[in-house]
Amino acid sequence: MTGVLGTWFGGLFGERDTALPVPPAPGETAAAARGVSLALGGRAVLDGVDVAVAAGEVLALVGPNGAGKSTLLSVLAADQRPDSGGVTVAGHPAGDWSAPELALRRSVLPQSATLSFPFTVGDVVRMGRAPWAGTRAEDEDDAAVAEAMAATEVAPFAGRPFSALSGGERARVALARVLAQRAPLLLLDEPTAALDLRHQELVLRVCREQARAGRAVVVVLHDLGLAAAYADRAVVLHQGRVATDGPPAEVFTEELLSRVYQHPVEVLPHPGTGTRLVLPRRAG
Structure with a gap:
């Protein structure tokens, strides 16, 4: 990152002799929440949640x-x-890291x-490199x-204003910004929400590729079929608590999902791949 913007970010985030994060070893815990509870507006949103994600997996x-x-x-x-409870990032309590240090260790995609x-x-994607300036x-x-930009297929419109993009295009550009950050931990909140079928598959393939490269990926999904097809582990949350945690093939059961979603659910093996298909049960 060059020019005035790069100089400013360099002063904010670090110098060339700054100690850079050591990538986590495969299977090493990248982030964890232990006994976490949180109330918002008088309602318990999280209640005693235990969750961990390891390098090399999609959760x-x-x-x-x-x-x-x-x-x-x-x-x-x-x-x-x-x-209450504690959160660790890269093996240390999250509160021990400054904002610039956190930015080197985790990247976040909001909804x-x-x-x-x-x-x-192009400018927006390059913003993902800000933590490394200097x-x-x-x-x-x-x-x-x-x-x-190549991974998210946004390179063909690199020169277009971000404000002129469709919702799905903006979502992919935002993901490209997160990928450009090259943090060891990726936290993605509903990255497929605005996307068509093809680009939903693209985004989840990118998540798998990031995990194969040694990163830890946490992704919030509404599509249980995508979670079953691409996630190594799934945490099913229900009323602020962990209802189950494990490989989708083991924890995505009709009984559990029907109870959590309060709607009858069918779980079937895909005829070609065996991957679990999760479908709402419909009358008639």
């Missing part, structure tokens, strides 16, 4: 509306402090992305941006 957070998925993601990101200034798509990793900026 899906699923559950009905209001179950606490986005709040848990925010707590794991250290963007929101729980009322929606809005900008008030006429940045181009460090040795700044030399990787161009490669990281190009790789992220």
